[in-house]
Amino acid sequence: MTSIPQRFLSPTAAQLPEAYIASTTRYDQMAFRRAGRSGLLLPAISLGLWQNFGDADPIANSRAVLRRSFDLGVTHFDLANNYGPPQGAAERTFGRIFGADFKGYRDEMVISTKAGYDMWPGPYGEWGSRKYLIASLDQSLQRMGLDYVDVFYSHRPDPETPLEETMGALDHIVRSGRALYVGISNYSPEQTRDASRILRALGTPCLLHQPRYNMFDRHIEEGLLDVLKEEGIGCIVFSPLAQGLLTERYLEGVPADSRAGKAGRFLKPENVNQEIVDRARKLAGLARQRGQSLAQLAVTWILRQPQITSVLIGASRPAQVEELQAGLAYPPLTESELQEIEKFLR
Numbered sequence: 001m002t003s004i005p006q007r008f009l010s011p012t013a014a015q016l017p018e019a020y021i022a023s024t025t026r027y028d029q030m031a032f033r034r035a036g037r038s039g040l041l042l043p044a045i046s047l048g049l050w051q052n053f054g055d056a057d058p059i060a061n062s063r064a065v066l067r068r069s070f071d072l073g074v075t076h077f078d079l080a081n082n083y084g085p086p087q088g089a090a091e092r093t094f095g096r097i098f099g100a101d102f103k104g105y106r107d108e109m110v111i112s113t114k115a116g117y118d119m120w121p122g123p124y125g126e127w128g129s130r131k132y133l134i135a136s137l138d139q140s141l142q143r144m145g146l147d148y149v150d151v152f153y154s155h156r157p158d159p160e161t162p163l164e165e166t167m168g169a170l171d172h173i174v175r176s177g178r179a180l181y182v183g184i185s186n187y188s189p190e191q192t193r194d195a196s197r198i199l200r201a202l203g204t205p206c207l208l209h210q211p212r213y214n215m216f217d218r219h220i221e222e223g224l225l226d227v228l229k230e231e232g233i234g235c236i237v238f239s240p241l242a243q244g245l246l247t248e249r250y251l252e253g254v255p256a257d258s259r260a261g262k263a264g265r266f267l268k269p270e271n272v273n274q275e276i277v278d279r280a281r282k283l284a285g286l287a288r289q290r291g292q293s294l295a296q297l298a299v300t301w302i303l304r305q306p307q308i309t310s311v312l313i314g315a316s317r318p319a320q321v322e323e324l325q326a327g328l329a330y331p332p333l334t335e336s337e338l339q340e341i342e343k344f345l346r
């Protein structure tokens with residue numbers, strides 16, 4: 001039984017043995033959630049390319065992760081100008097794979113990128129000026145081989161540039177056809193409210209906020225989620241697994257092939273401390289009682305919030321995406337399970 005009607009299948013793709021043909025069941029197991037008060041739906045799980053898509057990462061694995069994700073209904077892929085290493089490498093890798101495998105599926109994909117962090121030397125290569133944001137997006141489009149992105153973000157607030165200039169640049173980016181929607185990332189509740197009002201007045205409402213959120217970092221519960229609700233902005237959360245700490249990966253030490261085990265990553269072996277491991281072990285016990293893995297539980301816990309549009313995972317291999325997607329089939333957490341989790345996090 002195929003769920004995608006025959007008329008949507010490409011006849012030419014089937015003739016090319018190397019060509020990627022997306023699974024016909026790709027929409028059967030994925031939930032889609034609305035981004036704030038917008039017309040755009042995002043998959044409950046989206047894939048980010050911050051890590052694992054740099055020049056040192058084998059492209060065959062990157063390609064396998066992207067293909068498997070799309071086959072499982074993950075339609076949203078999140079990038080930034082500086083993802084790599086080196087900066088720009090993840091967009092280049094994505095561009096190569098997109099060109100080979102996904103061109104025919106462009107209208108089924110939501111692709112985002114960002115600018116805000118250090119990207120090139122001199123005063124025009126970071127922060128939030130109109131000069132930087134527009135030039136950076138043009139570079140990103142070139143690296144990815146795209147005509148437009150679906151979402152373009154201001155990656156971080158700029159304390160020096162007037163917010164009107166940064167938001168004005170986002171509005172221009174949409175009007176010039178480079179992006180369909182805009183978002184902000186790492187903005188405080190107050191900055192978010194101000195940014196949202198400026199954007200709405202310009203006629204380009206803010207689609208998404210992208211903050212960090214997981215069981216170990218709940219800062220968005222103290223104000224940001226309320227602002228997003230009031231303003232009708234969606235919320236896509238990054239590092240939902242605390243970069244892997246909210247998985248079973250570190251319960252018996254730091255594996256050499258893990259993020260904390262590899263040199264030069266943001267997660268360091270010293271972040272894997274006894275307190276974190278003890279908490280992860282307790283949470284893993286609760287997950288097991290539900291028949292879930294800890295990683296799956298961490299995603300279920302985030303999605304308990306109706307305001308969260310999507311959980312933005314990272315993955316170093318296809319099996320991790322499979323596991324997290326399979327975790328969506330489990331029932332929501334009960335009140336007593338939620339209370340138990342609260343106890344473990346205190």
Ligand code: NDP
Pocket residue numbers: 047048049050051052078079155185186210237238239240241242243244245247248249257258259260295312313314315316317319320321323324
């Ligand atoms: P996660 O918290 O999901 O961490 C991903 C890591 O967790 C993987 O690389 C893998 O580690 C491990 N993992 C994933 N699935 C499993 C599993 N099923 N079992 C065991 N371990 C698993 O997210 P990231 O920190 O990677 O962030 C996700 C995305 O969010 C980024 O790619 C980026 O798009 C975005 N982001 C945005 C930021 C911003 O400022 N806006 C900042 C940071 C991220 P291992 O490599 O050890 O296998």
